Amino acid sequence: MKSLRFGVQPQNLPIGEWIQAVQEIEKLDYSTVFRSDHFATMNNDPFVMLASAASVTKTLNIGSLVFAVDYRHPAIYAKAAATLHLLSSGRFEFGIGAGYDPNDYNMTGIPLDSGRVRVERLGEALKIIKGMWTQEKTSLSGKHYKVSEIVKAGELPEGQHPKILIAGGGRKILRLAAQYADIVGIIASWRGSWSNYRVQEMTSEGIMRKITFVKNAAKAFGRDPDCIEFQMMFPWTEITENPEPIIENIAKYIGVSTEDILASEYWSCFGSSSDIRHKIRQLQEETGMSYFVLFLRRDQFGEYAESIVKPLTR
Numbered sequence: 393m394k395s396l397r398f399g400v401q402p403q404n405l406p407i408g409e410w411i412q413a414v415q416e417i418e419k420l421d422y423s424t425v426f427r428s429d430h431f432a433t434m435n436n437d438p439f440v441m442l443a444s445a446a447s448v449t450k451t452l453n454i455g456s457l458v459f460a461v462d463y464r465h466p467a468i469y470a471k472a473a474a475t476l477h478l479l480s481s482g483r484f485e486f487g488i489g490a491g492y493d494p495n496d497y498n499m500t501g502i503p504l505d506s507g508r509v510r511v512e513r514l515g516e517a518l519k520i521i522k523g524m525w526t527q528e529k530t531s532l533s534g535k536h537y538k539v540s541e542i543v544k545a546g547e548l549p550e551g552q553h554p555k556i557l558i559a560g561g562g563r564k565i566l567r568l569a570a571q572y573a574d575i576v577g578i579i580a581s582w583r584g585s586w587s588n589y590r591v592q593e594m595t596s597e598g599i600m601r602k603i604t605f606v607k608n609a610a611k612a613f614g615r616d617p618d619c620i621e622f623q624m625m626f627p628w629t630e631i632t633e634n635p636e637p638i639i640e641n642i643a644k645y646i647g648v649s650t651e652d653i654l655a656s657e658y659w660s661c662f663g664s665s666s667d668i669r670h671k672i673r674q675l676q677e678e679t680g681m682s683y684f685v686l687f688l689r690r691d692q693f694g695e696y697a698e699s700i701v702k703p704l705t706r
Contacts, residue, residue, distance in 0.1 A: 394621060394682035396672070398701045399424035401457055401625070401687050407436055413690055414445040417452060420697035421705065424453035424485060426685060429460055432495035439472050446480035454480055457625070457685065458487035458559055458577075462502050462510065466517035467542055470524035474546035477554045485575060487557035488521075490514045490565060511564045512536070518556070518572050521545075525553035557623070561593065566602060570609035570620075575683065577623040578602050580658065591648050594658035596678045599624070603679055623683035624675075626661035631695060635662035661686065665699035672704060 400422050405413055414425050425445055427438035442454040454476070459469060469488065476484040490510035491497070497504035505513075516534040523530030524545040531540050558569035559577025569576045580593040592598070607617035630638055642659060643650045653659045657675055661668055675681050686696060 393676065393680065396676060396682050396684070396704050397423035398705070399426055399453070399455065399457075399683070399685040400693065401426040401428065401685055403687050403689050405690055409690065410441060411444065411448050413693075414452065415448055416690075416693055418449045420693055421702060422452070422693075422697065423683075424455045424685075426455045426457040426487070428457055429463065430493060430496055431463075431499050432493060439476070442476060442484070443479060446476060446483065449483075451483075453483045453485055455485035455557065456487040458489040458557065460491035460493075460496065461488060461514045461517045462491045462497075463500075466520040466537060467524065467539060467545075469517070470521040470545040473521070473554045474525060474548055477548065477552075478546055482552065484554045485557050486554040487559065487575075487577075488514070488517075489559055507562065508564065511562075511568060514565070515568050518568070522553075522556075522572070559623070559625075561590070561602070563605065566606050567609045570606045570615070570617075571613045573620065575621045575623050576603075576606050577625065578681070579625075591646065591652050591656050591658065594656040596657055596675060599657060599675075599681065600679045603681075621683050622679070622681045623685065624658070624681055625685035625687065626658070627687050628659065629661040629686050629688060629692070629696070631665050631668065631692075631699060632662065633664055638662055668700055669704055672700070 400417050402413055417425050427441050428435060429438050438456055442456065445454050473484065473486045490507065494504055513536040516532065516536050520530060520532055520537060520539055524542060525548055528544050529541045532538065555574040556572050557575040557577060558565065558573040559579050560566045560569055561579045561581040578599055580590045603622055606620065610617040610620060628642060632638070639650050639653050639662060643653045672684060688696060
């Protein structure tokens with residue numbers, strides 16, 4: 393069983409506090425700091441933010457959760473990710489996905505194709521990206537991308553490149569993750585809005601079905617499934633002795649019952665610190681999940697580190 397580790401995606405953090413916040417996260421023994429990739433919110437550029445985080449830390453991993461394939465050409469991703477890998481001495485976790493948020497697409501005028509097409513495009517992009525990390529020159533003439541003799545994306549030592557993180561809930565993207573990813577994030581199937589988020593899939597049994605599917609697909613691709621690390625995020629988190637109002641608000645927000653929320657491991661990061669530790673340890677034992685991402689405000693960093701992270705990782 394893989395050791396537990398925890399990442400943080402800071403919430404509502406002013407850019408002026410970013411440097412101090414990532415140094416605080418490192419001191420508190422979190423594994424990774426993450427940035428997302430959206431146009432529909434006032435997020436700052438994730439590549440710039442992660443590069444700055446790498447420059448002021450020594451052991452903290454930096455990661456994207458996740459870049460959307462449609463927002464940049466794969467050659468740009470390959471070069472930027474290789475540069476971050478080198479600048480951070482191998483601490484970059486390159487999260488990339490097929491894109492999902494209609495608001496991002498509508499605001500930029502980028503066509504929002506079907507999930508099938510976006511996953512297909514991500515597959516071609518990954519061929520280019522891995523090629524540019526591992527080969528002196530890369531060519532591909534695909535349905536979505538055409539590159540010709542494009543040079544290697546930096547002076548990456550042989551066998552060394554960023555870890556690839558792919559998160560997904562549907563079989564198409566999970567199959568792609570089984571082929572390429574070092575870290576596979578397990579989420580529910582998503583249809584562009586919370587009202588179409590299949591929260592009922594995220595019970596322990598549902599998560600285990602997705603993990604088993606990835607492992608079987610990895611074997612079919614000739615990969616050792618034990619080399620894959622499985623990750624899950626907790627988008628709402630709160631240590632509290634009275635979680636019921638929070639659970640009711642979330643259920644109302646996404647249009648499901650409170651019973652659905654209570655049964656879903658995805659929303660299980662509420663309650664006392666002992667309750668949360670028990671849920672995380674149980675999820676690890678039942679599914680093999682070992683990597684958890686917490687969406688935290690800065691005032692929560694220390695409390696979660698002392699009450700959840702350190703007791704479970706030391």
